[in-house]
Each structure stands twice: as structure tokens, then as C-alpha cells.
Amino acid sequence: MAEEKKTTTAKKAVPKKTAAKKTTAKKAPAKKVAAKTTETKTVKKKAAAKTVTFRVKRGERWQEYDVAYDASTTVLSGLEQIKGDQDGSLTFRRSCRASICGSCGMKINDRSRLACKTKIKDMIEGMDHRNYQGRDVISIAPQGNQPVIKDLVVDITQLFNKVEAEEPYIKEGPERVEAKDKTAYEQVNAVSNCIMCGLCYSDCTELEVNDNFHGPAALAKAFRFVADPREGQKTDRLKKLSEKGGIWDCVRCGMCVDACPKGVAPMEAIGKLRHRAIEAGITNNRGAKHAIVFKDDIRNGGLLNEPMMLIKTTGLFGAIEQIPNALHLAKKGKVPSFFPEKIEGLDEVKRMFKVLEETELDVETKVLDEGPGAG
Numbered sequence: 353m354a355e356e357k358k359t360t361t362a363k364k365a366v367p368k369k370t371a372a373k374k375t376t377a378k379k380a381p382a383k384k385v386a387a388k389t390t391e392t393k394t395v396k397k398k399a400a401a402k403t404v405t406f407r408v409k410r411g412e413r414w415q416e417y418d419v420a421y422d423a424s425t426t427v428l429s430g431l432e433q434i435k436g437d438q439d440g441s442l443t444f445r446r447s448c449r450a451s452i453c454g455s456c457g458m459k460i461n462d463r464s465r466l467a468c469k470t471k472i473k474d475m476i477e478g479m480d481h482r483n484y485q486g487r488d489v490i491s492i493a494p495q496g497n498q499p500v501i502k503d504l505v506v507d508i509t510q511l512f513n514k515v516e517a518e519e520p521y522i523k524e525g526p527e528r529v530e531a532k533d534k535t536a537y538e539q540v541n542a543v544s545n546c547i548m549c550g551l552c553y554s555d556c557t558e559l560e561v562n563d564n565f566h567g568p569a570a571l572a573k574a575f576r577f578v579a580d581p582r583e584g585q586k587t588d589r590l591k592k593l594s595e596k597g598g599i600w601d602c603v604r605c606g607m608c609v610d611a612c613p614k615g616v617a618p619m620e621a622i623g624k625l626r627h628r629a630i631e632a633g634i635t636n637n638r639g640a641k642h643a644i645v646f647k648d649d650i651r652n653g654g655l656l657n658e659p660m661m662l663i664k665t666t667g668l669f670g671a672i673e674q675i676p677n678a679l680h681l682a683k684k685g686k687v688p689s690f691f692p693e694k695i696e697g698l699d700e701v702k703r704m705f706k707v708l709e710e711t712e713l714d715v716e717t718k719v720l721d722e723g724p725g726a727g
């Protein structure tokens with residue numbers, strides 16, 4: 353569009369005299385007016401003349417539609433074009449058209465995005481800063497990890513139930529402190545920007561295999577309350593979050609951070625919850641044990657003692673359950689040693705640990721607050 357505008361301006365800027373010189377005698381002015389009108393029409397036509405194919409998932413099948421677009425057309429506008437002009441039966445959710453209500457989340461070219469925030473042009477040309485390569489045909493599918501109701505509409509009950517299960521309100525209790533200044537709320541602010549769009553939930557790799565996992569949105573919400581100085585039951589919350597399905601089930605794939613349109617960075621919030629849980633002495637669970645044994649192994653020898661790590665993390669019975677897996681690995685020639693050798697440069701590793709232990713780790717949010725309340 354920018355280029356087209358430039359072309360229009362450039363053409364209009366041609367001085368009349370110069371143009372007249374190039375044309376012959378008296379008929380020139382009339383021709384020029386006509387040419388100008390045609391030119392304007394052509395430019396307008398050109399601006400809307402580009403088309404792209406939307407390949408939309410509708411139940412078990414995919415349906416293709418041609419959509420006109422220019423540099424500012426969003427995927428949501430494209431869908432509205434289809435619904436208005438070609439196929440009124442196409443079903444999707446939307447409301448604000450301004451990345452605020454969170455209702456237009458869907459998979460666009462395989463990743464969960466807000467349709468009203470995603471420009472067709474970017475999906476075709478790609479976005480270097482997001483490490484995204486463009487495609488000629490835009491595929492549009494409903495969000496993942498939730499049952500589909502129709503076309504692009506999914507049932508969001510599970511997501512909302514999981515957030516509700518985190519008891520998202522301040523509770524009275526002994527751990528409440530009065531915040532001394534505004535910075536005490538920096539952590540709270542970053543995660544409060546969530547618009548419940550479900551994009552993180554849709555792309556979460558752990559949820560694909562584990563329905564019981566609370567999921568990134570709910571855990572980010574939980575962090576919002578653990579981090580709030582006014583919350584009176586922080587440790588109690590951390591205990592519940594350390595149970596099965598909670599903070600230790602996240603596999604740290606980073607998909608939720610990438611998907612979130614509001615910079616909430618749920619994976620970071622989960623990391624901070626883990627840190628706070630261990631600090632609070634909540635370590636009698638597989639996740640925390642695994643993290644602690646991992647750290648000790650690296651500090652002591654620079655390598656993991658995998659068989660012992662399994663036993664220390666899951667207990668003897670848990671390790672026995674893993675015998676079929678161990679045999680499978682052994683068949684492939686992967687037999688971890690009970691006595692791994694110490695690595696070269698272990699002194700350096702130990703020095704790093706010493707520095708880390710003497711310096712209080714700052715795990716708090718550094719994410720720039722870009723949400724609706726920012727500034």
C-alpha cells in the first residue's frame with residue numbers, strides 16, 4: 353500500500369507543462385484529464401485487487417475462499433468478507449477488533465494468533481522479527497487443545513474452569529504485607545495484562561498430552577496472586593500449585609510465550625512460581641526433587657547421574673516402573689552410567705555455582721509492559 357501511495361503521488365506530481373510537452377497539440381489536455389481519472393481508478397482498483405486464498409478448516413474438511421486484501425487488511429476482515437459476501441455459514445468469534453476482548457483467537461498458519469491483530473500481508477510476506485516465513489495460502493483452523501463447536505469456534509469452558517480453579521482473588525491471611533511502593537506491583541502488572549484469549553492454551557505442548565495440566569493462562573493467573581503483596585495465603589497457593597498438573601508439569605517449550613499477544617510470558621511466570629515454591633521449602637514432589645538433584649549432579653561432577661537421578665526423583669517404586677523404558681533405551685545402546693566421570697574444568701563449574709549461591713538471583717519480570725494498562 354505504501355508503495356502504491358508513493359506511485360500515486362509521484363504520478364500526480366508530474367508538472368503539467370512537462371506532461372504536455374510529451375503529448376501532441378490541442379487534444380492533450382482532454383486526454384490528460386481522462387488519463388488522470390483512469391489512473392485514480394486504476395490505483396484504487398489496484399489497492400483492492402490483490403487476492404489471497406484462505407484455506408479454512410470446517411469440521412473434517414478444508415474449504416478455500418479467495419479474499420481481497422491490501423496492506424492493512426487483517427485476517428479477521430478477510431473472514432468477515434467471506435461471511436458477508438461468499439458464505440454466511442462460516443462461523444467464528446470476534447467482538448472488539450482491537451486485540452482487547454480476546455475472542456478472535458484461532459490458528460493462522462499453524463500458530464495461534466488473534467485474527468484481528470494479524471495482517472494478511474504479514475502472513476504472506478513473513479515477519480523477520482518473529483522469525484516467521486510467509487506463505488502463499490493462509491490456513492485458518494480452530495484453536496488447539498479444546499473441543500471444536502463449529503468451524504473456528506471452540507469450547508472455552510475448560511480454560512475458564514482452570515483459571516477459576518486458581519481462585520483468582522486476594523485472600524485474607526497471615527502472609528499479607530502492605531506494599532511500600534509502586535514497584536511491589538510490577539510483577540502483578542505484567543501478568544494482569546492477560547485478556548483470556550486462550551492462545552497460550554491452544555499452543556501448549558504439555559496440554560496436548562496431559563488434560564490435567566492447569567495450562568499457561570491459569571498458572572500465569574496463579575502467579576499474579578502469589579506475587580501480589582496483599583495476598584495472605586501465598587505458601588498455601590504454592591503448595592497446591594506444586595501438586596500433579598501444576599507448575600512442575602510444564603515442559604518449558606516456550607510456545608506460550610511466543611503465542612501471547614500481551615507479553616504475559618506464562619512460562620516465565622511458571623519459572624518464578626517454581627523458584628518461590630522451592631524457596632518456601634515445598635520440595636516433597638517429583639518436580640522439585642528433579643530440579644534439586646539436577647543442580648547437585650552438575651555442581652558435583654558436571655554431568656548427570658541419570659539412573660540415580662531417576663531413583664532420587666521418583667523413589668524406588670517409580671524407578672521400577674521405568675524398567676521397560678530403560679530396557680528399550682539399552683536396546684538402542686543408550687545405557688547411562690551409575691558412575692559418570694567428572695568433567696574437565698569442574699573447578700570452573702564449582703566457581704560458577706559459588707557465585708550464583710552468593711548472589712541473590714533476580715528471577716523477577718523484566719518484560720516490557722505493553723498491555724492495555726501500560727504507561
Ligand code: SF4
Nearest residue numbers: 556602603605606608
Ligand atoms: S512452556 Fe509450559 S506452559 Fe508454556 S506452552 Fe510450553 S509446556 Fe505449556
Ligand code: SF4
Nearest residue numbers: 546547549550552612
Ligand atoms: S496469557 Fe496471553 S495468550 Fe494466554 S490467555 Fe492470557 S493473554 Fe492470551
Ligand code: FES
Nearest residue numbers: 447449454456468
Ligand atoms: S476481536 Fe477482540 S481480540 Fe480480536
